[in-house]
Amino acid sequence: MTSTAQDLHPAPVLEPGRTILELRGLEKRYPGTHALKPVNLAFKSGEIHAIVGENGAGKSTLIKLLTGVMPRTSGEVIWEGQPAALATPHEAMALGINAVHQEVVLCRHLTVAANMFLGEENSRFGILQQRAMVKEAQKIIDDLGFDLPAHVTLGDLTIGQQQLIAAARATVRGTKFLIFDEPTAYLTRKEADQLFTLIRRLKGEGVTIIYISHRMEEVFELADRVSVLRDGTLVGTRNIAETNDAELVKMMINRSIEQIYHKEHFTPGAAILESRNLSGKGFENVSMTVRAGEIVGLYGLIGAGRSEFVTTLYGRHRKSAGQILWEGKPVQINSEHDAIKLGMALAPESRRDQGLCLNLSVGLNLNLPIYKRISNNLLISNAQERTQADRQIADLRIKTPTRSALASSLSGGNQQKIVIGKWLAHGARLFIFDEPTVGVDVGTKAEIYRLFSVLLSKGAGIILISSYLPEVYELADTLHVFRRGKLVATHGFRTADHEEILTQALAEKQEKLGEQI
Amino acid sequence: MSTEAIPAEKPKRNYNALFGLTLLALLVLLWVILSLSTSSFASANNISNLLRQGSMIAILAVGQTFVIITGGIDLSVGAVVGFATVIAAMLINAGIPVFLAILMTLLVGVAIGLFHGFGIVKMGLPPFIITLATLTSLRGIGLLMTNGNSISINNDAFQEFSRNSFLGVPNLFWMVILVGIPAYIFLHHSRWGRYLFSVGSNAEASRLSGVNVQRTIYMAYTLSGLCAAFVGVLLASRIGIGNPTQAEGWELQAIASSVIGGTSLFGAVGSVHGPLLGAFILATINNGANLLNVNAFWQRIITGALIIIIVYFDGLRRRGSK
Numbered sequence: 090m091t092s093t094a095q096d097l098h099p100a101p102v103l104e105p106g107r108t109i110l111e112l113r114g115l116e117k118r119y120p121g122t123h124a125l126k127p128v129n130l131a132f133k134s135g136e137i138h139a140i141v142g143e144n145g146a147g148k149s150t151l152i153k154l155l156t157g158v159m160p161r162t163s164g165e166v167i168w169e170g171q172p173a174a175l176a177t178p179h180e181a182m183a184l185g186i187n188a189v190h191q192e193v194v195l196c197r198h199l200t201v202a203a204n205m206f207l208g209e210e211n212s213r214f215g216i217l218q219q220r221a222m223v224k225e226a227q228k229i230i231d232d233l234g235f236d237l238p239a240h241v242t243l244g245d246l247t248i249g250q251q252q253l254i255a256a257a258r259a260t261v262r263g264t265k266f267l268i269f270d271e272p273t274a275y276l277t278r279k280e281a282d283q284l285f286t287l288i289r290r291l292k293g294e295g296v297t298i299i300y301i302s303h304r305m306e307e308v309f310e311l312a313d314r315v316s317v318l319r320d321g322t323l324v325g326t327r328n329i330a331e332t333n334d335a336e337l338v339k340m341m342i343n344r345s346i347e348q349i350y351h352k353e354h355f356t357p358g359a360a361i362l363e364s365r366n367l368s369g370k371g372f373e374n375v376s377m378t379v380r381a382g383e384i385v386g387l388y389g390l391i392g393a394g395r396s397e398f399v400t401t402l403y404g405r406h407r408k409s410a411g412q413i414l415w416e417g418k419p420v421q422i423n424s425e426h427d428a429i430k431l432g433m434a435l436a437p438e439s440r441r442d443q444g445l446c447l448n449l450s451v452g453l454n455l456n457l458p459i460y461k462r463i464s465n466n467l468l469i470s471n472a473q474e475r476t477q478a479d480r481q482i483a484d485l486r487i488k489t490p491t492r493s494a495l496a497s498s499l500s501g502g503n504q505q506k507i508v509i510g511k512w513l514a515h516g517a518r519l520f521i522f523d524e525p526t527v528g529v530d531v532g533t534k535a536e537i538y539r540l541f542s543v544l545l546s547k548g549a550g551i552i553l554i555s556s557y558l559p560e561v562y563e564l565a566d567t568l569h570v571f572r573r574g575k576l577v578a579t580h581g582f583r584t585a586d587h588e589e590i591l592t593q594a595l596a597e598k599q600e601k602l603g604e605q606i
Numbered sequence: 607m608s609t610e611a612i613p614a615e616k617p618k619r620n621y622n623a624l625f626g627l628t629l630l631a632l633l634v635l636l637w638v639i640l641s642l643s644t645s646s647f648a649s650a651n652n653i654s655n656l657l658r659q660g661s662m663i664a665i666l667a668v669g670q671t672f673v674i675i676t677g678g679i680d681l682s683v684g685a686v687v688g689f690a691t692v693i694a695a696m697l698i699n700a701g702i703p704v705f706l707a708i709l710m711t712l713l714v715g716v717a718i719g720l721f722h723g724f725g726i727v728k729m730g731l732p733p734f735i736i737t738l739a740t741l742t743s744l745r746g747i748g749l750l751m752t753n754g755n756s757i758s759i760n761n762d763a764f765q766e767f768s769r770n771s772f773l774g775v776p777n778l779f780w781m782v783i784l785v786g787i788p789a790y791i792f793l794h795h796s797r798w799g800r801y802l803f804s805v806g807s808n809a810e811a812s813r814l815s816g817v818n819v820q821r822t823i824y825m826a827y828t829l830s831g832l833c834a835a836f837v838g839v840l841l842a843s844r845i846g847i848g849n850p851t852q853a854e855g856w857e858l859q860a861i862a863s864s865v866i867g868g869t870s871l872f873g874a875v876g877s878v879h880g881p882l883l884g885a886f887i888l889a890t891i892n893n894g895a896n897l898l899n900v901n902a903f904w905q906r907i908i909t910g911a912l913i914i915i916i917v918y919f920d921g922l923r924r925r926g927s928k
């Protein structure tokens with residue numbers, strides 16, 4: 090393909106407000122799960138249409154049907170007045186339907202440019218025009234206002250940056266209908282703003298957009314209309330001006346939540362973990378203490394060194410300098426095994442790469458850290474294996490047909506619940522949660538925060554990493570701000586305002602000045 | 607949300623059991639067809655023979671399966687078998703008590719497995735490479751040790767063992783049971799078994815969950831080496847000679863048995879009963895083909911076709927059940 094920057098602006102073929110795509114009785118069954126019950130819904134050309142719903146409500150399933158990733162069980166899809174089979178992704182793309190999926194589905198070992206043109210490479214006589222492709226890709230990226238290089242390997246970028254590339258990729262192929270499935274889950278504030286600008290621009294060009302998110306404020310910021318799915322059923326569609334947060338939540342979970350951020354204050358006890366001038370790959374000279382009964386929040390942009398810091402505490406990486414104290418005594422943590430033995434637990438950032446054994450059962454994933462406890466010298470206690478798994482499934486309301494379903498068959502948010510759930514029965518003293526609520530729905534978020542309180546009340550300490558400011562802001566007793574591998578500021582519970590914290594986390598200009606002085 | 611009722615453990619178990627039953631049915635079907643179409647198949651003599659033929663590959667396949675579940679492969683097992691016959695022969699001929707000789711041979715298998723673990727974990731070599739290297743060099747070492755000659759074992763009791771039967775069943779087949787039951791318990795009912803699966807599925811996630819990934823890999827290759835050395839002892843007993851070039855190509859038969867038995871070469875999928883059945887299906891096909899006077903060349907082609915067909919249908923169903 091020889092796309093130029095001009096191709097980015099396809100002339101809108103439809104006057105705004107006409108129905109561009111219509112679902113008639115669209116339905117999807119997986120073995121054991123009725124993921125989408127017959128849905129009727131019409132999308133108007135040029136609108137931003139938000140879809141919200143609990144984890145496992147069927148949002149991603151709907152998208153997979155529209156993009157030809159999965160075949161539908163029954164029903165019809167009408168595209169510009171004509172029935173469309175949508176049997177393959179290729180067909181969907183040819184019509185102008187593109188999607189940015191919940192999990193980045195690109196090739197991590199290829200360059201950004203190669204990924205952008207994957208499937209539509211620019212070649213002359215069968216020879217790839219690599220240089221031209223990089224140049225073109227760079228032009229597109231720059232044009233979109235993303236500050237990213239096109240020649241690097243995709244895997245070298247953060248998940249958020251990869252997501253932006255996926256978005257850029259979806260805009261270059263004469264898109265008329267673009268779907269975003271939780272695009273901001275891994276984005277920093279700044280990246281999210283860039284993405285919103287892009288979305289508004291596309292809308293201006295007449296592109297219809299479906300926007301899926303668990304973050305209500307984004308829905309209200311962007312969308313024209315919003316549809317709510319519950320258990321595979323379309324509960325209703327509202328104009329954004331005629332609804333509010335509470336109503337949507339009520340529609341989503343069929344009950345109301347008075348308070349998402351459940352915060353109990355405990356009197357902090359003795360120090361559990363202390364990091365003294367710790368340095369390692371990606372962070373430098375970090376000192377902090379976590380005491381029993383408190384949540385220590387680490388806020389910063391993705392890539393600020395928070396994950397590296399905690400994985401080093403956890404023995405995954407070597408520290409280069411500094412000291413770690415556990416319950417007041419200096420300790421050497423050489424492996425994850427050491428850390429776990431001391432009493433640490435880590436729910437890592439990336440559920441696909443670090444958190445889950447996707448092609449194994451939900452039960453095995455949940456029990457993985459505690460097999461030692463639920464087996465005698467030789468054998469696993471089957472009864473305990475069952476009850477432990479079922480307890481986490483019930484407590485976290487993990488939506489799965491059985492505990493022996495494969496983890497890969499769960500919806501994104503439900504997979505995330507496993508990553509957290511596996512540590513709850515472990516009885517650790519220090520819990521490290523790295524972006525624990527990515528892709529998790531409102532109701533379950535409230536549930537998870539409640540569980541934090543339970544852990545704290547039992548005398549545990551928590552390190553909570555989040556790039557979503559409201560979350561750390563409302564929950565952390567002590568809030569540390571990271572910027573480029575350094576701990577740059579510390580606040581108490583709600584002692585600083587959002588603006589101040591954001592400035593500290595961003596503050597690129599000031600920092601450069603500061604370094605020169 | 608509809609999570610109130612969590613039905614008991616069903617799909618996966620069922621699937622495993624179902625697949626096992628299908629294989630068993632296939633085996634029985636083969637036996638029925640062969641008994642009807644040949645006069646000699648159903649004779650006690652031939653059945654014993656068949657069980658003996660299948661037993662050794664079956665034991666190899668069990669060890670191989672542990673390795674494949676972790677996402678690896680052990681190409682060395684055939685060479686280890688040949689090498690072990692030499693060690694066993696030399697030790698027995700040197701007058702060392704048979705029991706001790708067997709134990710020492712098994713230890714050699716363990717050492718080879720540990721070496722593989724070391725190469726993979728510490729040197730970062732791909733399993734394919736390190737075990738391929740062992741495959742060629744072990745045969746070489748064996749040839750050096752024997753000067754290229756076969757060593758005949760002069761101990762009748764040792765050789766009797768593999769010819770005798772117990773309760774009408776050949777001793778060699780009892781050995782499959784001796785290996786199979788602990789292997790089954792190990793893989794499906796111990797935490798180490800769970801770790802084999804989890805490492806094969808996602809090593810990083812396992813490690814962060816506190817699984818000792820390195821030890822798990824060592825364990826898989828050590829068990830495979832141990833099984834191979836054990837088969838070496840059995841082969842030495844059966845043939846009565848030590849020769850490093852024996853068991854040529856057995857690694858491929860072991861891998862084929864394992865794969866026919868439902869093991870996924872991508873790791874994290876496998877069982878103990880599957881490879882056992884797979885090994886006896888292969889043995890039956892070879893045995894039957896001999897009785898029916900099918901050209902030996904055709905036997906190889908049939909085996910290849912069978913692997914494709916079984917794995918294809920297995921894959922279809924697995925995808926269907928998702």
Ligand SMILES: Nc1ncnc2c1ncn2[C@@H]1O[C@H](COP(=O)(O)OP(=O)(O)OP(=O)(O)O)[C@@H](O)[C@H]1O
Nearest residue numbers: 119124144145146147148149150498499500501502
């Ligand atoms: N490949 C699959 N096989 C079987 N069941 C599946 C599969 N994919 C999804 N499901 C089930 O279908 C239901 C809907 O899943 P879907 O991914 O559409 O949810 P979602 O609304 O996108 O949730 P989330 O907010 O967590 O991403 C869930 O119950 C899920 O377990």
Ligand SMILES: [Mg+2]
Nearest residue numbers: 149191500501
């Ligand atoms: Mg989803």
